[in-house]
Amino acid sequence: MQKPSDFKTFQRDVRERLERNETTAVVHALAQRVLGQPGFLEYNWLARTLEQAVDGRAIPVPVGVLSTFTIESVRPLLRAIGFAHGLSIDPYFGGFQQLETEVLNPTSGLVRHSPTMVFFAWQLTDLAPTLWHSLLELSGEQRTQECSAVLARIRECVEGCRTNLPRAAQVLHTFVPPAASALGVLDFQDPRGHRVLVDELNAGLRDLAREHENVYLLDSEAVARQVGDATMVPGYFLRARAPLGPTAQVAFAQQYVSFARAVAGKTKKVVVVDLDNTMWGGVLGEDGIDGIRLGPDFPGNAFVAFQHELRQLSRRGVVLAINSKNNEGDVQEAFANHPHMVLALDEFAATRINWEDKAQNLRGLAEQLSLGLDSFVFVDDNPIELEIVQQQVPEVATVRVPDEPSLLPGLLSRSGYFDSVIYSEEDRKRTSFYRAEAGRQALQRATGDLEGFYRSLEMRLYVKSVGDAETPRVAQLTQRTNQFNMTTRRYSEADIRSFREDSGARVYCYRLTDRFGDNGIIAVIIVKSAGPQWEIDTFLMSCRVIGRTAETAMLALLAGEASAAGATALVGDVLPTKKNVPARQVYPDNQFEVAESLPDDGVRYRLSLPTDTLVVPEWIQVINEDGE
């Protein structure tokens, strides 16, 4: 928490730096301030100043907020927190208590705003006053009827929104029981009380979210836990229908932005940690393995908790890495022998433990992992190191370890950086993929010649038409893949589903295994119209497997399939972005010829069919899982 007294100094400093055109540094400083939980009154200024400094370089995210209470005052909070995450959030607030009118009317203000996300901020007291105020007066039957009526109304809103805004993600607030519950101390356990009622309604919301793609739940009770129920001010609700006090508004705005980040596919992929005073208390080189603080007592327990949090992130698909000034031998010994070390060194996909410059180390890590620096979060306790990193590699997001160790656990989860709305089987296994990758790189160095290396990998490529099971992963790949991505079109699960249902389209996914293990689904091809010429709408591949000729195999298979269906050409576009440099030569390297130029330096490539020059490389064994 920053003190209000330093706000004026901060403002003056920012204004001076803006006059000197130090825009990047200013955006960083403003974003850090926003993420450091400033006072409620700072947000207006932070939002305006960030808007000016960011100057159109944030991703526009139109959102709708429909509520049964007054919530418009979150606008500057959404703007400021959004900008801190590179999003320009443009909220439309529905009319007071207008839910159905906004979602069911195809020309409503909400629909005309074309939001990519719609937030439903409702509370039980508004949707079902009887359940809220008079629960004990209802018979069991009446209670059931009231519950069904609430859930039916919510279903109508969700489905209406799906009809009029088919591509919008929806986020539903979950319900919270009243502070003055019907049965007081007995309320939690007695099925006639509010607790069980709210549990049932929330279970109904969970069912809705399971039934509908792109519908997500915002845990209101978790927010109340975080900010304290007292800041969800009942007095204001009664007086002005504004139940959220300043702290609660900030907490909800953070949740909204975390959802927006996740839906926009801006999820960070790598967390790079410093070691001393980050993974443990103290300095290993000075305090020695017995002197560092790590264990069951404070402050060591804070670092133990932080290591557990890192492991949990890694199970969620976040790649762990180390960037530390230390002697590598000391560090190996500490990881191997310290009795309270939670993580093992091999849970980190890559490490830089040396005395080199940390910015340079981060570049090296990005190269080794084949991941963009803008997917990195760097955690360090040293403000000077962080400052250098911000200047040298501004794409990397930085998180400073708080001086007070007890604030360290939970820091990363609160940041929202790693929030994702998809959790796939690949995520669970990601670290092992990267560990296998390190093995491959060692093999490549050992074999020397490239063909020998390819052969020694024993690659198997499984091709399959996308079904229900693969749809989430395929959508996730379209949202996350930046480098080897011809057209960078982002699709939701619903979009993938509509391609699958389109009889003129084909959606293929590819899984690659090798002697080091299963890489999982690593590539997607979407053919938009499979007519006389097959048009490739999307061709992308995970950067994990770039440089192993798998792309040639996929294009050759596609060409074969298209020829067999009677097509005379395969057509694919390359739409350049800042990041898809690895994608640009793929078509020309695989026998395609330039057909025409497209706007914004795009190029359309064409391959005449049938072809006998584009073939699956002999070192890749293909398995067709469609059983044809």
Next chain:
Amino acid sequence: MTREEIEQRTKEIMSGVFGIDADAIPADASNETIPNWDSLQHVTLTMALEQEFGVQFKIEDAFAMTTLPAICDAVQRIAAG
């Protein structure tokens, strides 16, 4: 807190809520002269004042606080007990 201190802090709070420069807020500012001061922002302003001064307004105070002097009066009165 002196009257001047209350007025200065209130201006800073209004600056934060309405997104305007604190120095540009005149001593007689009111919901007639400040464009963003509508009924929704009034709720936000009231909450912010309560949080910053650590006070709680009565509902009739909250309704009457539509000018800077009226806010300062209310804060002073409550602070005095």
